[in-house]
Amino acid sequence: MDVWHLRYFIAVAEELNFTRAAQRLNMSSSPLSRRIQDLEKELGQQLFLRDHRTTCLTPAGEALLPLARDIIARFDALPAALASAVHGPSRTATVGIGGEIPGAVRTRVLDAVDAAAPDLRIDIRPGASRYLLNSVHAGEVDLALVCGPVVEPGLSTHPVSRRPLGIVVAAGSAFDGRASVRLEELAQLTFAMYGQKDSPALLRHVDGLLHDAGVHQRLTVESPVGLPHVVSTGHAFTVMANDESGVVQRIFADEKVLCLPIDGAHLELTTLAVWRQDREKQGDPVADLANAVTGLPLPKRTSPAMAGTE
Numbered sequence: 001m002d003v004w005h006l007r008y009f010i011a012v013a014e015e016l017n018f019t020r021a022a023q024r025l026n027m028s029s030s031p032l033s034r035r036i037q038d039l040e041k042e043l044g045q046q047l048f049l050r051d052h053r054t055t056c057l058t059p060a061g062e063a064l065l066p067l068a069r070d071i072i073a074r075f076d077a078l079p080a081a082l083a084s085a086v087h088g089p090s091r092t093a094t095v096g097i098g099g100e101i102p103g104a105v106r107t108r109v110l111d112a113v114d115a116a117a118p119d120l121r122i123d124i125r126p127g128a129s130r131y132l133l134n135s136v137h138a139g140e141v142d143l144a145l146v147c148g149p150v151v152e153p154g155l156s157t158h159p160v161s162r163r164p165l166g167i168v169v170a171a172g173s174a175f176d177g178r179a180s181v182r183l184e185e186l187a188q189l190t191f192a193m194y195g196q197k198d199s200p201a202l203l204r205h206v207d208g209l210l211h212d213a214g215v216h217q218r219l220t221v222e223s224p225v226g227l228p229h230v231v232s233t234g235h236a237f238t239v240m241a242n243d244e245s246g247v248v249q250r251i252f253a254d255e256k257v258l259c260l261p262i263d264g265a266h267l268e269l270t271t272l273a274v275w276r277q278d279r280e281k282q283g284d285p286v287a288d289l290a291n292a293v294t295g296l297p298l299p300k301r302t303s304p305a306m307a308g309t310e
Contacts, residue, residue, distance in 0.1 A: 001039060001042045001043070003071070003072065003075050004035070005035055005038065005039040005042075006039075006068040006071055006072055007025075007072060008021075008025065008032055008035045008036060008039070009036060009039055009047065009061075009064065009065075009068055010065065010068050010069060010072065011024050011025050011032075012032070012036060012048065012055070013047075013048075013057055013061060013065050013068075016054075016055045016056060016057075017055055018032060018033055018050075018055060019222060023099075023128050023222070023223065024127050024128055024131045025127075026099050026126050026127070026128075028223075028225070036048065043060075043064075045058070045060035045061075045064075046058050046060060046061075047060055047061035047064060048061055076123070079121075079123075080092050080121065083121065091117075091119060091120050091121065091285055092120070092121045092122075092123060092285070093120055093121070093122055093123070093142040093143070093285035093286070093288070093289055094122075094123045094124075094125055094140070094141050094142050095109075095110070095113075095122050095123070095124055095125070095141070095142065095143050095144070095145070095289070096124075096125045096126070096127060096132035096135060096136070096141040096143070096144035096145065096146075097124060097125070097126050097127075097132075097144070097145050098126075098127070098128065098129045098132060098144070098145055098146040098147055098271075099126065099127070099128060100147055100199065100224075100241075100247070100269075101145045101146075101147075101271055102161070102163075102247070102271075105145065105160060105161045105271050106145065108160065108161075108296070109145060109160055109273065109292075109293060109296070110122060112292045112293060112295065112296055113288070113289060113292040113293075115292070116288060116291055116292035116295065117285075117288035117289075117291075117292065120285055120288055120289075125141055129144075129146035129147055129199060129200075130200065132144040132146055132274075133146060133150065133152065133155070133274065136155065136274055136275060136276060137152075137154070137155075137276070139276070139279075142275065142279070142285055142286045142289055143273055143274065143275045143286060143289040143290070143293070144273070144274045144275075145160065145271055145272070145273055145274075146199075146271070146272055146274055147199030147202060147269060147270070147271060147272070148199070148201070148202065148270040148271070148272040149201045149202065149205075149270065149272075150201070150272055150274055151201075154276060154277055154278065155274050155275070155276060155277065156274070156275055156276070156277045156280065156290065157272045157273065157274050158272065158273045158290075158293050158294050158296075159270050159271065159272055159273075159298060160271050160272070160273050160293060160296055161270070161271040162268045162269070162270050162271075163241040163242075163243045163268060163269045163270075163271075164241070164242050164243055164261065164266070164267070164268055164269075165206075165239050165240065165241060165242060165262065165267040165268060165269055166239070166240065166241075166242030166248075166259045166260055166261050166262060167181050167186065167237055167238075167239060167259070167260050167261075167262060168227075168231055168237060168238050168239070168240050168248060168252070168257050168258070168259045169181075169189075169231065169237045169257065169258055169260070170231060170232055170233065170234040170237075170256065170257055170258075171256035171257055171258055172234075172256065173234060173258075175258055175260060176258070178258075178260055179260070179261070180260055180261045180262065180263040181260045181261075181262065181263060182213075182262075182263045182264055183209060183210060183213035183215065183262065183264070183265055184213045184214055186210070186213070186215050186237060187213065187214035187215050187216075189215065189217065189236065189237050190217040190218065190219050190230075190235065190236040190237070191207070191210055191215055191217065191218055191219070191236065191237060191238070191239075192219045192220075192221050192227055192230050192231060192236035192237065192238040193207065193218055193219065193220050193221065193238075194220070194221045194222070194223060194224055194226075194227065194238070196220075199269070202269065202270075205267075206239050206267065209265060209267075219235075219236050221238075224240075224251050225251065227240075227251060227252070228251065228252055228255045228257075231252070231255075231257060232252065232255040232256060232257055239267070240259065241269045242259045242260075242261065273289075273290075273293040275289060275290050
């Protein structure tokens, strides 16, 4: 048993749903289920009761949860405690990073924080946007990088990147050789929806625009890794960032698809830095984080560029 088994257990115990816990951990459900089974075997106790619809803790699981939380808290505090013992007291901040945030954006923000507050040690917490926003509200995450828009009481936001969205369709379809596509031309196709956890507000906006354009068929995909199976085979199209971050190329590697700019509707995927307004005070690490990100130049409006992965 290692510390990650306990992290997996805590995520499932808090979500009481293996799919949501896997999304929160940025992994698939099957390996998460195997890790829980490994933990149960090692402890000699069944931790969850589950059927096709529900998941609940057993008495052993209920007893383990506070113990596991205490162990993880102590483990996560080790680096700061050791640094304090060796170098004296230091400050630590936790930065949450959503699953769809490009590495270049992450690096840009962390470099800005390092330049503005070199004494501030940063812990990274990955996760879905909704989970990270809840953690910001709870004070467990000091600043989060998530997909916008975000309009919630008590939270401040600042855009740190803007990326154009394009339509991803199968190669060999009616759109071969096209430089762009109008939403109305997709009316007979199915929209493969994803991002309910990462960017729900943007998904609702895109869904509304497609509905107004006559696109009414929907297919929900739990995570972007499932998109190639329905898009590359021509069963659906999707909407995805179409820029130098290479997200289309990574997800659709070795698949024959086209990513086309949208004609007549400029859609963007905005990365926001989010923090609690009431923590913007001297001495709070959040104030240093907020100063660092608001000092970054406001990203310019993007212009879509055509990309393909044929």
